Structure formats: structure tokens, C-alpha cells
Amino acid sequence: DIQMTQSPSSLSASVGDRVTITCRASQNIGSYLNWYQQKPGRVPKLLIYTASTLPSGVPSRFSGRTSGTDFTLIISSLQPEDFATYYCQQGYNSPYTFGQGTKLEIK
Amino acid sequence: QVQLQESGPGLVKPSETLSLTCTVSGDSVSSYTWSWIRQPAGKGLEWIGRFYTGGRPDYSPSLRGRVTMSVDTSKNQVSLNLTSVTAADTAVYYCVRYTDYGYNWFDPWGQGTLVTVSS
Numbered sequence: 001d002i003q004m005t006q007s008p009s010s011l012s013a014s015v016g017d018r019v020t021i022t023c024r025a026s027q028n029i030g031s032y033l034n035w036y037q038q039k040p041g042r043v044p045k046l047l048i049y050t051a052s053t054l055p056s057g058v059p060s061r062f063s064g065r066t067s068g069t070d071f072t073l074i075i076s077s078l079q080p081e082d083f084a085t086y087y088c089q090q091g092y093n094s095p096y097t098f099g100q101g102t103k104l105e106i107k
Numbered sequence: 108q109v110q111l112q113e114s115g116p117g118l119v120k121p122s123e124t125l126s127l128t129c130t131v132s133g134d135s136v137s138s139y140t141w142s143w144i145r146q147p148a149g150k151g152l153e154w155i156g157r158f159y160t161g162g163r164p165d166y167s168p169s170l171r172g173r174v175t176m177s178v179d180t181s182k183n184q185v186s187l188n189l190t191s192v193t194a195a196d197t198a199v200y201y202c203v204r205y206t207d208y209g210y211n212w213f214d215p216w217g218q219g220t221l222v223t224v225s226s
Contacts, residue, residue, distance in 0.1 A: 001168070034212040036152075043201070044152065046214040055214070087152055091211040095167040096142075098152040 002026050002090050006099035012107040019075040021102045023088030026069075032092035033071045035064060038101075039084040047086070048073065078104075109133040111202045111217035119196075119224050125189040129202030129217055136160070136178050140205040141185040142213060143176065145198040153198075155187070157205045192224045 003026035013019050023033065035048040046055055051071055052064040061076045075082055083106050088099040115127035129141070140159035146152050156166035158176035166174050175188040185202060202217040 032210060036213075043216045043218055044213075045216070046212055049212040049214075050210045089152070089213070094157075094165050095169070096154045096211075098154070101151050 001095055002029060002093055002097055004088055004090055004097050004099040006086075006088055006102050008102060009100065010103040010105065012105050013078050014107045015078055015080055017078045017107075019078055019082075019104065021073040021086055021104075023071045023073070023099050024069055025071070025090055025092075028069060029090045029092035031066060032090055033064075033066070034089045034091060035073050036087045036089065037082075037084045038087065039081075044087065080106075109139075109204060109215055111204070111215060113200060113202050113217045113220040115200075115220060115222070117221055117223060119192055119222060120226050121193055121224055122191055125187070125192050125196060125222055125224070127187045127200055127202075127220060127222070129185040129187075131183050131185065135180070136183045136185060137180050140207060141176070141178065142203045142205045143185075143187045144201045144203050144213065144216075145196075146201070146219075147198045155189075155200075158185070194224050196222070197224045198222060 005024045031051040033051045036044040037047045038044040048064040051066045063074045065072045085101045085103045087101050110132045112130045119125045137160040142157040143155040158164045160178045173190045177186045199219040201219045203213040
């Protein structure tokens with residue numbers, strides 16, 4: 001199985017901050033990397049697919065970057081509604097695996 | 108717009124079979140591939156498997172042998188059966204569309220249904 005390792009596991013930040021969350025794959029997965037946002041008590045929501053593509057309706061302050069097997073989710077200016085847990089997920093090989101999640105909290 | 112709604116017993120006894128149904132609205136269930144994903148309370152997401160009409164199912168190795176997925180095109184539903192459950196199977200179970208355009212992702216997600224395994 002492909003292991004997905006996120007860092008940090010938790011993060012405190014303030015509104016307006018630039019936030020970076022990293023996800024490392026245990027092997028090459030190309031751009032088969034997706035990000036999901038899950039707010040407390042809510043359903044996970046697709047945030048970014050194919051490493052850097054935003055679905056319709058996702059604010060442009062979210063972006064995704066790739067460097068080899070390292071993937072980065074960037075929030076350019078944190079908004080109150082962005083406090084949530086973020087998961088990466090590889091779609092390169094079955095079984096499709098998720099990172100352990102990064103909980104983004106208000107400082 | 109596709110909408111998914113899971114249903115099934117919220118409580119299952121150990122060693123019994125967990126059976127869930129996902130009703131799909133807004134599109135034909137035979138047009139897509141479907142997955143189930145689960146999430147124990149306070150923990151991360153675990154992919155269970157995927158299935159599409161007329162296709163070969165693909166299950167997570169960690170659950171293979173206990174899991175079966177199927178599609179009922181007459182009811183536009185997707186089903187999940189998980190046998191010999193234990194407390195470790197207690198989780199919120201999500202029905203999700205597996206979107207595959209070469210690259211793939213999970214979207215949309217159902218609201219999820221909590222299943223507790225307890226006697």
C-alpha cells in the first residue's frame with residue numbers, strides 16, 4: 001500500500017495567516033493526489049484534485065503544489081471558515097489511501 | 108446534481124453482518140463507480156472499496172473476505188455488506204462517487220451514517 005504522511009498533525013494559525021500543509025507519498029504517484037476539507041461534524045469535501053486543480057466553488061486562496069513525492073496545500077490568507085481538518089489522498093493505486101489528517105485550529 | 112443518502116441499522120451486534128444502502132438521486136447509479144469510505148470517531152478516513160455495474164469489485168486488502176459491494180439499478184442504490192463485525196468496525200460510513208477521468212477523486216459524499224458495533 002502507498003503510505004501518505006501529512007505534516008503537521010495539527011496547526012494553530014490566525015485569520016489572515018498563510019498556511020502550508022504537506023503530504024508525502026511513500027512512492028511516486030504523479031499528480032494522483034487529492035485534498036479534502038472536513039469541518040467539525042461535517043462531511044469531507046473535495047478541495048483540490050490532481051494535485052492543483054480547484055473544483056468549482058472552491059475559493060482561490062486555496063492552492064496545491066507538487067515537488068516529487070511531496071505535495072503542499074497552501075491557504076494564502078486564512079479565513080474563519082477554513083478552520084477544519086484537511087486530508088490528502090492518493091488515487092494512483094488501489095487501495096486508495098489517505099493521510100492521517102491535519103487539524104487547523106484558531107490561534 | 109448527484110446526491111447520496113446512506114441508510115441502515117445504527118447498531119449491529121458483534122459477529123453479525125453490517126448492511127448499508129446508499130440511494131443515489133440526480134443520476135443513474137449505472138453511470139458511475141461507487142465507493143464506501145469509513146471514519147471511526149475522531150480518526151481518519153479509510154477506503155473500503157469500489158464497485159460499478161458490470162465491473163469487477165475492488166476491495167481494500169484489510170477488509171477483503173468480509174466486504175461485498177453491489178449495485179441495484181432498479182432502485183438506483185449501492186449496497187455495502189461487511190460480515191463478522193467487531194467493535195473496530197464502529198464508524199461513520201460514507202457512500203461516495205468515485206470519479207474517474209484517468210485521474211480520480213471522491214466526490215460527492217453522502218451525509219454518512221454512524222454504525223456502532225455493540226452487544
